[in-house]
Amino acid sequence: MNIKPTLLIVEDEPSILRGLTDLFVFHGYDVDSESDGQQGLERGLNGQYNCIILDVMLPSLNGFEICHRLRQHSPNQAILMLTAKNAEEDIINGLTLGADDYVAKPFSTSELVLRVNALVRRSGISNAQHQLQIGDDVTLCTHQLVGVSYQQKMQYTRREVSILSYLNKKKKAVSRDELLKEVWGYKSTEHIDTRTVDIHIAKIRKKIEQDPKSPQFLVTLRGEGYQLFGSQV
Template sequence: MRLLLVEDSRDVAGILFDYFEALDYELDYAADGRQGLTLGLENSYDVILLDVMLPGMDGFEICTELRQQGITTPILMLTARDTREDTLCGFGQGADDYVIKPFDLNILQARIEALARRVHPERFQQTLRCGSLQLDMRTREVFREGQRIILNPTGFRILALLAGKAPATVTREEISYSLWKDNPPDGDILRNHIYQLRSQVDKPFNKALIVTVPKTGYRLDCNE
């Protein structure tokens, strides 16, 4: 899961980074309001954690601007001010949830996942299916037509991304970012991974599931 944290307290940010990176979350960080707004407009996140009191622009202003620019990413406001007026103001500007500092990290995690689940319920499914293809997200096992397919971690991540969005197309950029973040390897390594994935998921069967969308990316054809 990818989060944007806009928080001017380095201590709070450090605590959140330590906690969520241990859970394999990815966090982008801004210490002031204007930088946070720029990141929120330019990148795609599952949830935005937005402090109220910030230098440059406060959290309410950022929330308003994001919504006016058409950003629908769930926003969870963080504040040390436990007042009815602040809470109502946050919701009025388009926030989806509101947490008072100091907060319990487990509760914060639960609230983040609840917000993300509303937007991307497929990411929290324990089993993904596409035609005769089945992925168990807990055991990371893959089956097609009842036959078990052994994939390496990279192949599984690509297939899970395609299955989670099927039948929609997943761009090459989305896949690359999911695998390597902002440091993709040199050369067209992704093409090699797709080739290997096809040799395992498609070649032994009568119908190909993995479809190339020219100049865009890949998708799964679940109509078998």
Template sequence: MTKLLLVDDDAELSSMLEQILTKEGYQLTLAPDGEIGLQRALSGSFDLILLDVMLPGIDGFQLLQRLRQQLRSTPVLMLTARGDDDDRVQGLELGADDYLPKPFNPRELVARVKALLRRTPNTSVRPEPLEYAGFHVNPLQNEVRCDEQLLELTPTEFDILRALVQGKGQVVSKDQLSVAALGRQLAPFDRSLDVHISNIRKKIEHNPERIQTVRGRGYRLLQLA
């Protein structure tokens, strides 16, 4: 059974979401504040974490930051009640995989959860290791090495980079990347993909510009000279 963790101080909303998600076949664990949320997230093995930003004690951003120091592989979906676009970007920069602004349509939440879970690699197919522009992708271990150095990537960052390496230097459109990494089409004016790319660039020590922005079209990898 797929296990989800919901960290939100809004008890009424949490219990209603529990009903909906349980009906969808997920097992939901609730955490009413940041401290408990962090503990549960680190102790239990969850497939996905739903994280509210405004929390008593440590807030969603701090929680995410501390969570990402130890646990990279679990997808995190931020639920932002704040309308500030800065908040959304900040969450993504700290390693969230996607965000959903409150109030949201619960069907949209279910769709996002499904999308994030779906792209967890299917182990029955044995994908071959890929290599391009100094990146070495090992899909079995969910590992990417850049110039022989292991990159510590979140699941979304891993999927984006894998899609780029699969492109072998061809331009991969933002929509393709969004479908590959977030399991959904990019909404108009959505900048989350740019933030993820910016995050990946920060983790590459030498020549991060080898991930090239092709204005208005997408991204591609540049083979090093």
């Protein structure tokens, strides 16, 4: 018997919540839902979900705080946030607090299903190596998602480790589209409109670079993509 992937949806608008629940049940998910932020957080902390969908504006506790606390509790938890359309600040805030991806309202249901399916596919994949060294002063454990940078302890998300592991494996420049396909798990990026790669790269640089504005390890090569220098397993 196939075990259904589990999904938690935290959304306070009844019509959207009903529609999303029906949508993902139709696509083979076992769905739990909450319309209150505090209750959504408690269910997220106490349950085991392949993915959690969070709206930003919620009663009692907003989606940003829920995301932050879920990420502190479980670095491996897959989280997707629903943001207001063109709300750049919401997008950056959500990804900075640890969301793996976002979809802007009003959204295409097919795009939302694609994003969630990609997160669920990747959430069960672990990295082969367990220790990654970057330069002389940065080390991280890809299994425990922790590391030390310039004598400071660092906590990483599963997505950040997946990006670093993939770049370390490739040993060459990797395009944004390749990262979306190979790390995020999208089968096609033709209609994907997201800044999630750029924001994750910026987050990683803050953890592994002495000067994130002038990176020496995670470098952008114009017209080619991102390349990780000085890394070894």
